[in-house]
Amino acid sequence: MGRDSSSGSGMSESVLRKVLLSYFYVGIWIFLSFSVIVYNKYILDPKMYNWPYPISLTMIHMTFCASLAVLLVRVLRLVDLPSSPTMTRELYVSSVVPIGALYAFSLWFSNSAYIYLSVSFIQMLKALMPVAVYSISIFLNKEAFRSSTMANMLSISLGVAIAAYGEARFNTLGVVLQLGAVAFEATRLVLIQVLLSSKGITLNPITTLYYVSPCCLVFLTLPWAIVEFPMLRSTPAFHFDFLIFGTNSFCAFALNLAVFLLVGKTSALTMNVAGVVKDWLLIAFSWSVIRDTITTINLIGYGIAFLGVAFYNHVKLQALKAKEAQKKSAPNDEEARSLMEERISDGIGRKNDSQA
Structure with a gap:
């Protein structure tokens, strides 16, 4: 009997340790995701730091992440640890390049939306991500059409539409940019399954940044040269703040590692559920600290969308x-x-x- 009780005690301690570690990973991811969103808003918003150059900010992030990823990959190779899967030129061009292009436009549009929209409303619009992923998966024959799932997607869309109707600072350009970011990101997530997972290629966050970040930089160069470079050149008084942009870029890099840690140690579903908690925290922060206006219709609409997303996660x-x-x-x-x-x-x- 003593052996059984000690075995049960050991098992309960093991389960408790796993639960606590899961909460720890969730906490790290929420904190870093929260920090990156608020930090980007602070830098880009004309009423705060007032540096409204989203393409430039994205390129700074990609340059920092690519440099650190290259350094880490070379260190791993020096100590004979597995650093990256075999990547042929054909595989890179056919798989990584389109994924990198979509990632570049997703980040560009998402960061641009912070100039025009509140943090809370952006999080409400992001609730459309399951709708976009499901729709694109059906279009690419990666998922079968189910009327029950489509009804769920329509309920999420209805909730977001109500939240948009009640938005006090509605900006058409900002909404178009954020919806574009959702569409690009959803397509990228589906293509990762189609182009990489189907070929047995799995990339951790370091190797992902190692391969994808330079590709993002290339795709951002042309719009940056056309849109933002002339404006930056006309403001010679600007001095690059290494503390602000360095810590901001480090947070972005750490967030990529946290995503891998959370999904690797728990599951992608756990990250989806944690994302809902993070959204509510950001909405509360946006209302209480940033003093963004949140209407009752906003909350009713997002509440409907939230219930739709929660049911979707439950079914999954x-x-x-x-x-x-x-x-x-x-x-x-x-x-x-x-x-x-x-x-x-x-x-x-x-x-x-x-x-x-």
């Missing part, structure tokens, strides 16, 4: 549990089948022995 969780249960039952069925075959063979053997 049930499907995941069913899949895991099926995997666990398969070996048991195989074991029962082999045991039955052994018993039948033993019975035949005994029958032959008695006949002899």
Whole structure:
């Protein structure tokens, strides 16, 4: 009995440790994601730091992340640790380049929206991400059409539409930019499955930044040269603040590592659920600290969208549990089948022995 109780105690301690670690990973991701969003808003908003150059900010992030990723990859190679999968030129051009292009436009449009929209309203618009991912997955034949899921997607869209109707600082350009960012990011997520996962290529955040960041820089160069470079050249009084942009870029790099840590140690579904908590925290922060106006209609609309996203995550969780249960039952069925075959063979053997 003593052995059983100690075994149960050890098991409960192990479960408790895993739960606490999961909360720790979630906390780190929420903190870093929260910090990057608020920091970007602070830099880009004309009423705050007033540096409204989203393409330039994105390029600073990509330059910092690419430089640090190259350094880390070379260090890993020096100590003979696995650093990156084999990447041929053909695979890079056919898979990484389109993903990098979509990532560049997603970041550009997303950062641009902070100039025109409040943090709270941007988070409400981001609730459309499951709708965009599901729609693009159907279009690319990666997921089957289900009327129940589509009804769920329509409820999320309705909630976001109500939130947009009640927005006090509605800006058409800002909404178009944020919806464009959602569309580019959703397409990127689906293409990662189509172009990389289907070929057995998995990239951790360091190797992702190692391959994707230079590609992002290339795709951002042309719009930067046309849109922002002339404006930057006409403001010679600007002095690059290494503390502001350095810490901002480091937060962006750390967030990429935190995403990998959270998904690797828990699951992508956990990150989706944590993302809902982060959105509510950002809405509360936007209202209480930044003093953004949040109307009752805003909250009703986002509440409807929130319930739709929560139900979507619940359905995904049930499907995941069913899949895991099926995997666990398969070996048991195989074991029962082999045991039955052994018993039948033993019975035949005994029958032959008695006949002899």
